[in-house]
Amino acid sequence: MNTAIVFITTQVDQVSEVADRVAAMPEVTEVYSVTGDMDLIALVRTREIERIADVVTGGINKVPGVTGTQTHLAFRAYSTHDLEAAFSLGE
Secondary structure, eight states: OEEEEEEEEEOGGGHHHHHHHHHTSTTEEEEEEOSSSOSEEEEEEESSHHHHHHHHHHTGGGSTTEEEEEEEEOOOOSOHHHHHHHTOOOO
């Protein structure tokens, strides 16, 4: 499985709507609203690496309210526990 971490910037009044639309995409497993330079972080998981490009450029970038994306491909997961803790909301 290939994993991409996608940083998403949105129009200020569109964060929730963009998050809902991105989260509804089948290849998107998680969407987080965050502080900092971006508004959302999405995790995209696909079997074929080429599919990530389709999801980001043909899907996420075309969602109304998205103003930009940065895509980072994950090379290796050292610990899924650490990944879950990093993105946990403390529940």
